[in-house]
Amino acid sequence: DPTTPPDSYCGFYRLAFYNIGWGSITRYMDGLATEICEMVRAKCVDAVGIGGHQSHYPCDMLRVVTKLNDSAEQPAWKGRSDGHYIFAWNSNRLVLKTYEYISCGIEEHPWRMAQYLQFQPAESHYHSPVSLHVCHNHSPTSNNGKLTYDRAKRIFVALWDHVMKSAHDEDLDSAVQPVAILGGDFNCNPLAWKKCMQ
Numbered sequence: 001d002p003t004t005p006p007d008s009y010c011g012f013y014r015l016a017f018y019n020i021g022w023g024s025i026t027r028y029m030d031g032l033a034t035e036i037c038e039m040v041r042a043k044c045v046d047a048v049g050i051g052g053h054q055s056h057y058p059c060d061m062l063r064v065v066t067k068l069n070d071s072a073e074q075p076a077w078k079g080r081s082d083g084h085y086i087f088a089w090n091s092n093r094l095v096l097k098t099y100e101y102i103s104c105g106i107e108e109h110p111w112r113m114a115q116y117l118q119f120q121p122a123e124s125h126y127h128s129p130v131s132l133h134v135c136h137n138h139s140p141t142s143n144n145g146k147l148t149y150d151r152a153k154r155i156f157v158a159l160w161d162h163v164m165k166s167a168h169d170e171d172l173d174s175a176v177q178p179v180a181i182l183g184g185d186f187n188c189n190p191l192a193w194k195k196c197m198q
Contacts, residue, residue, distance in 0.1 A: 013093065016045045019052040019138065019185040033067035036088075040068060047089035049115070051138040051184050061086045085115045085184075087136050094119040097131060098166065104137065105158025109145050114159060114184075118166055133166060133180040135159040139187050147187050149195050156182070156196040 016039060020032060036048060050064065061081035065088050069075035079088035082101040089096070098118035106112045114137040139155055141147035159182055167178035188196065 013046045013132065014044055015047045015049070015134070015181060015183060016043060017049045017051070017136070017183040020050060030063060033063045036064055037067045046093040047087065049136040049183055050086040051084060051136060061088070064088055080115065080117070082115060083113050084138065085136055087115050087117060089119070091122060093122050094132070095122045102162055103158065104155040106151055106154055112139065112155065116162055130179055131167070131170060133163040133178050135163065135180070135182045137182065137184040137186060139185065141187050149192050152186065152188050152192045153196045
């Protein structure tokens with residue numbers, strides 16, 4: 001039965017998010033790639049989002065993906081990079097369906113962006129009707145761009161609306177709730193998250 005997961009199928013995925021802080025860190029990327037690789041192995045991570053650096057060079061993402069593939073039996077790691085984000089995933093576990101670099105919906109801060117990735121399980125014998133939607137975001141706050149509770153809520157709403165639109169575009173039964181992970185550094189304290197969730 002193609003809808004029944006094989007014995008080896010694991011319906012759980014482990015994602016990690018790593019914030020490396022602002023500033024130029026290109027000279028540190030080899031060490032960071034090693035650290036990420038060690039974390040992925042130790043924690044059995046299927047995908048990792050790296051955010052917070054200001055590099056605009058795809059070579060940083062390539063360093064991380066190359067290091068992850070060096071430690072794998074077969075090269076399986078792939079990645080995408082935009083702005084100050086890198087997202088890498090094990091393609092033996094997750095298949096990328098859609099990738100977008102999207103606005104966080106803060107008109108007065110158009111530079112607030114996020115990575116949106118939509119995945120399907122990679123197991124060839126298991127066809128899940130539900131995608132995994134991932135929003136990878138870093139929401140800094142500074143004197144030049146305060147992250148107020150209102151802005152945090154608007155970011156959350158914009159990302160959730162994007163997930164819901166993408167799930168609707170899949171033509172899913174309206175009773176099926178999308179599976180979504182909002183990860184990264186949202187700079188939210190418990191009170192801010194409470195306001196977002198309300």
